[in-house]
Amino acid sequence: MSRPKVTVIGAGNVGATTAQRIAEAGLADVVLVDIVEGLPQGKALDLSESAPVVGHDCTIRGTNDYADTAGSDIVVVTSGLARQPGMSRDDLLAKNAGIVGSVVAQAAAVSPDAILIIVTNPLDAMCHVAIKASGFPRERVIGMAGILDSARFRTFIAWELGVSVTSTNAFVLGGHGDTMVPLPRYSTVAGIPLTHLLSPERIEALVDRTRNGGAEVVALLKSGSAYYAPAAAVAQMAGAILGDAKAVLPCAALLQGEYRTEGLFVGVPVKLGRKGIEQIVQIELTEAEQAAFDRSAAAVRELVDKLAAA
């Protein structure tokens, strides 16, 4: 049986690290694509030359030509611009929408059965661009955000309580950004809700740090944004899909009535398997939690409306 094929578009920090994780986990052969000539080829060559040391036989190929991506099982989209000095969020939105729309159309044309994993920010809005450009059903367009946000929350919970990160579970809903909705009562340590383990003040401090998790990394790096944790999250999604794991993970999905939301990509728990999103898992929210979810969805709606008006 031949190995699955995963295309990663954008050979920058997130893209190259994702390619590395997927290949080193033995999940799939990887095609790395970028608009810059030589960049994906150089990174793919370097990654290939680490394979004998790491001990895997997945191939990693770099290209600027979408023909090489044909027949991919998964296409990961990380291409885009980072916000530059003087560039407004809206400028970034329009620029990245152009990039994501163009790369998704080219990739979808040669891999019509692929599952798209979108990473480029602003994430939820870029998922809307991708579903439109591909014409794919909602099962096959998935945004990576919730795993990253909940991984950040889990890290801070583990540090706070001095326990293994593997004993923690965290639940984060909503859009990827300032309005994300961490749910402490569904976040646990070995099954014990966080609300039984920490004071409301300490929980609020951890929630706050989670909300600002991306910005905290940016402030330290000074140029560029996080990529190790985002790449790990994408690799987990790819593993769940290719292994048909039916793993329940928080991802951005197009809601069609679920969580009282219509026609918007927002982060919710989904079941991931070989068909992509196999189920949107609905959980009961309190009125306050639903209100926070609604505010988060409204922030996504605002960006999507801006895109439609552009």
Ligand code: APR
């Ligand atoms: N086609 C292909 N690749 C492109 C295109 C395009 N039209 N436009 C830009 N790229 C490539 C760039 O050449 C660059 O190599 O996308 C890559 C982006 O890489 P980085 O600048 O290193 O950004 P990275 O840190 O990887 O983040 C990528 O993921 O987490 C999000 O907010 C982040 O939107 C950003 C994206």
